[in-house]
Amino acid sequence: MSDPLSRLVGELSRLPGIGPKTATRLAHHLLKVSDADAKVLAASILEVKEKLFHCSRCNGITDIDPCAICMDEQRDATRICVVEEPFNIQPIERTREYHGRYHVLMGALSPQRGIGPEQLRISGLLERLDGIDEVILATNPDVEGEATALYLARLLKPRNIEVTRLAFGMPVGGDIEYTDEVTLARSLTGRRAI
Amino acid sequence: MSDPLSRLVGELSRLPGIGPKTATRLAHHLLKVSDADAKVLAASILEVKEKLFHCSRCNGITDIDPCAICMDEQRDATRICVVEEPFNIQPIERTREYHGRYHVLMGALSPQRGIGPEQLRISGLLERLDGIDEVILATNPDVEGEATALYLARLLKPRNIEVTRLAFGMPVGGDIEYTDEVTLARSLTGRRAI
Numbered sequence: 001m002s003d004p005l006s007r008l009v010g011e012l013s014r015l016p017g018i019g020p021k022t023a024t025r026l027a028h029h030l031l032k033v034s035d036a037d038a039k040v041l042a043a044s045i046l047e048v049k050e051k052l053f054h055c056s057r058c059n060g061i062t063d064i065d066p067c068a069i070c071m072d073e074q075r076d077a078t079r080i081c082v083v084e085e086p087f088n089i090q091p092i093e094r095t096r097e098y099h100g101r102y103h104v105l106m107g108a109l110s111p112q113r114g115i116g117p118e119q120l121r122i123s124g125l126l127e128r129l130d131g132i133d134e135v136i137l138a139t140n141p142d143v144e145g146e147a148t149a150l151y152l153a154r155l156l157k158p159r160n161i162e163v164t165r166l167a168f169g170m171p172v173g174g175d176i177e178y179t180d181e182v183t184l185a186r187s188l189t190g191r192r193a194i
Numbered sequence: 195m196s197d198p199l200s201r202l203v204g205e206l207s208r209l210p211g212i213g214p215k216t217a218t219r220l221a222h223h224l225l226k227v228s229d230a231d232a233k234v235l236a237a238s239i240l241e242v243k244e245k246l247f248h249c250s251r252c253n254g255i256t257d258i259d260p261c262a263i264c265m266d267e268q269r270d271a272t273r274i275c276v277v278e279e280p281f282n283i284q285p286i287e288r289t290r291e292y293h294g295r296y297h298v299l300m301g302a303l304s305p306q307r308g309i310g311p312e313q314l315r316i317s318g319l320l321e322r323l324d325g326i327d328e329v330i331l332a333t334n335p336d337v338e339g340e341a342t343a344l345y346l347a348r349l350l351k352p353r354n355i356e357v358t359r360l361a362f363g364m365p366v367g368g369d370i371e372y373t374d375e376v377t378l379a380r381s382l383t384g385r386r387a388i
Contacts, residue, residue, distance in 0.1 A: 003257060004238070004241040004242045004245045004246055004257060005246060005255060007238050008238040008239060008242050009243070011234055011235045011238045012235070012236075012238075013244055014231070014235075015220055015224075016219065016220070016223050017216065017219065017220075018220075022211065022345060024281065025211065025281075026209055026210070026211075026212075027242065027278070028279070028281045029209060029210050030209075030239055030242060030243070031242055031243075031246060031255060031280075035243050037208070038240065038242075038243045039240065039243075041205045041206070041208075041239060042236035042237070042239045042240050042241065043236070044198070044201050044202040044204075044205045044206075045224055045232050045235060045236040045239075046203060046232065046233065046236050047198040047200050047201065047226055048198045048224060048232075049224070049225075049229050049232045049233075050200055051198045052198055052199060052225060061199060062227060063197060063198060085222075086222070086225075087218065087219075087222045090218075105237050126237055144268070145272075145327065154355065
């Protein structure tokens with residue numbers, strides 16, 4: 001790790017999903033690009049650290065507080081979509097199907113990893129319930145996301161709020177033959193009249 | 195591309211093999227790591243651009259000129275191993291089988307991509323032939339690397355230098371059944387007495 005190239009390979013290898021071979025390939029690519037391009041990349045890395053932080057209301061990533069979504073008066077203020085991580089917001093925004101606000105839990109319940117309700121941003125959610133008609137639980141479709149959704153549903157339902165969960169089912173463009181039985185069972189349970 | 199996060203995702207997407215999804219994942223990871231870790235990565239990128247350049251003798255990547263390999267008097271000064279790219283040197287060094295010097299062509303002949311002999315660092319190689327007994331052609335085992343090796347062999351052989359080529363054959367740990375016929379044919383042609 002004594003020379004600049006090894007140091008860069010080492011730092012790149014620390015990124016998730018980047019092994020030593022990919023890190024080496026990326027480092028050699030960076031050696032080849034113009035100084036200007038390398039500077040822009042380095043500056044972009046520093047810029048996100050300097051300028052971005054979590055919205056004090058929804059915990060989403062933002063450079064203003066409260067964030068643009070929380071401040072947007074055009075959005076439906078009666079709905080909150082609860083997600084695990086800040087980067088779960090963009091995929092939902094891209095659907096253009098949802099126009100309410102968000103709340104980021106900053107994780108999911110996980111007894112194995114020692115993450116209980118007190119580690120999640122749940123109290124902030126409870127403080128935001130005035131005037132809310134519906135809370136959509138958009139945690140991940142895995143064991144932890146399901147546990148988190150059930151926990152929140154139990155917490156929210158007594159407050160006279162409609163609590164919904166994203167639908168489980170076959171992916172569009174999928175194939176019944178290749179859909180696992182758990183998903184297919186959920187797909188059947190969730191069947192709708194057409 | 196207006197906000198810092200999109201800018202970082204955009205810059206990361208320009209790296210080879212990094213698509214928009216991986217770039218987004220990496221950007222969110224960088225948002226999560228400590229400021230210090232992000233700064234070290236950014237500094238490492240800038241450092242390779244500032245401190246590293248091509249050795250004036252062998253074209254390898256170095257922070258001193260001539261590079262450590264060219265300057266190492268312990269190495270066999272009668273052999274030059276010719277490679278296409280600077281990053282081909284390290285894999286050969288790791289074998290610990292070769293103790294001579296290197297010459298990086300900075301590419302390979304490719305009529306399709308308009309790369310002729312004049313685009314490669316061949317003249318520098320010819321200037322280094324005094325006292326050289328063997329030139330090992332370690333260009334890639336593909337069409338371009340082969341064409342480059344043949345071109346160099348024709349150029350070097352009249353100069354009374356032994357010109358050799360890396361062996362083609364089955365990868366160690368491979369399986370005859372899964373070896374393609376071209377490789378297997380080369381493996382047969384190159385068979386050796388044991």
